[in-house]
Amino acid sequence: MRPQIILRYVGLVLLFNAAFLLISCIISGFNADSAFFPLLYTALISALFGVFPMLFVPPTTKITNKEGFIIVVLSWLLSCLVGVIPYIMWGGEFSFTNAWFESVSGFTTTGSSILTDIEALPLGLLFWRSATHWIGGIGIIIFMLAVHPSMGKSGMILYRTEMSSLAADNFHYRTRKTLQILVVIYVGLTLAETISLLLCGMSIFDAVTHSFATIATGGFSPKNPSIGYYKSTAVEIVIIVFMILSGIHFGLLFAAFTGKITDLWKSSIVRYYLAALTTGVIAVTVSLHGSQVYSWADALRYAAFQVLSIGTSTGFATTDSSIWPSFARLVMIFFTLQCACAGSTSGGIKADRMVLFWKAIVKRVKKIQHPAAVIMVKIDTAAFDDEVVDANILFLSFYIGIVFFSALILTALGVDILSAFSGSAATMGNVGPGFGTVGSAGNFSQIPDVGKWVLTATMLLGRLEIFGLLLFVTFKSWK
């Protein structure tokens, strides 16, 4: 392993962060707010740390898989650490633990917050907070690879390490082309949502920050009541549309935007994703109307927004879903665990794994009925061998296990069971709000510091799809 090569690549990621810090700093300067120096100084440090290794380490196009993994994981960890600096330098509610929580929550696109008064933050810092979502949404390495002109084979290794293993299936292009598609779709969706929100009467700052959070399926809003602040059906509809789009595999979106719209419907993953969301919205609407509090129209409006927000792992809110009927909350907890499609910016177990899981169950039943039969697990035209299916089941078990373990620690720290479980599931799935005290109208400020560290670990495990982080901490035993 060559530490100098790792330093060089991680340096590039720091430079990328520095660019966004500088933009936040300019916004802060224009508003003459108190975040100007914290942002400027962090941008400076980040840029200096990024540039310096490049002076010494000559460029290389060859990196090993192990180096690739370490670069990807270190890039995430260091980005989160850089994200901490402007928060702690600014002060307010940010202790080191709180700043780390907010930064990790931003970069992993979780959207959980420790802030009790978001609007007290200066605009520059609010922009940086949303920018962390946008940088982390598509994957910081993907962004870096897309802007960096030529990395040869090393680019491919980093790309493969950063992308979810399931996500590669719908990309039928070379690495460079795939990266371009990802970035074009990502930037295109962000621009389209910003313009749509501007047309709905939002200010440019709010439109940009909300677009960053929607397309990255993050959930940070610069307003305390989140999207509920605007009390606008038009704003909610625009955000719903872009949340759904952001939860679909970007390769399929690209195909749809380039005229092959039928590709979307041909994908059984997308069909399942949309059917599950529709069923969830209907179930929650009926449950809310049945509680005698909401009219049909209000029940549909709130259910549609909240279910889609959770089901795409975005985490925006228009109302406090913590006080909803138990059935509605359980439906939402299911979506907190599942989330949207692989190849999108969404977190969670992902619809792809759910489909694969059910197909594996069907295969098992058929195998019991016909022991001699050779049965393959297939999704559309792709056949999956037993190793992939086993890995999928292992991932699911491990995922649920981590959620339970994290909830167990939180309850040991005195957190109530609903907040502990839903909070763990929401951070593991990079969703954001849970239920109870960590619900859509609450925040994570009252969680003990140790609990916040546990939750940030689950955020990173969820974002790096468990094995990435595990490989990193066990890299010495990795041959």
Next chain:
Amino acid sequence: MGLRIKILAGFLILTTMLAVAGVWSIYELTTVGTSVQRLLDENYKSINAGKMMIEALEREDSAVLLLLSGKWEQGRSIIESADDQFQKGFMTAQGNVTIPGEGASIDEIKARYKAYKELWLKPIVDTSKQGNLDWYFQEMHQAFQDVKLSVGKLVALNHQTMYQTASDLKNRTHRAIMPGIVAILAALIFTVIFNFLINYYVVSPIISTTKGIQRFMETGELPAIQVETEDELFHLVSSIQRLVAEVRTAEAQK
């Protein structure tokens, strides 16, 4: 890029990180000093003036009671000196309008004090008002309470601003300290990285070159020396390799 520039860049980066943090800390500390001065000038002065006015009002109220009981000389002397004290406090507060809402508060005090003063300026001793407690409680004491309430509002307004400024001071002190802490930690990490890179790209090639020359002198064989960068060390190793090649050619020609 040459070694000199690389090493210089390292030191420049270290200096920049520390210097910028230092300059900013000084700026924040200076602002803290200014804020403390502002706190004293703008709020503390008004609060003191308010206290002076309240004390004067209470003396005036006692003097009115003396007038009510028929002690004209004593009452008049106290009330006139208390009025002077009130006017002094009022002038101070009027000349120190620095926060939003303070001007309106001063105007209210002025109007209410005028109404109050008009009541005690008129004769009390040897009139129907002497010993008339009903008149005192219904008119005089009510007017006194009104002025006192207005002065209280002015004091509360300044107290509130003082609290906000103090909170702001706490944040500014935090912001003055943090660049230093961040700069020290960043400098420590940077030093480790700098040391690693110097060791890997400068010290290690020098050691392997020295060992190589030693081995050439002992065995006549020069092992491959790898220098990844195109800097002075690279040129040095290339020169040594050329020199070795020339020595070998010269030896072969002998």
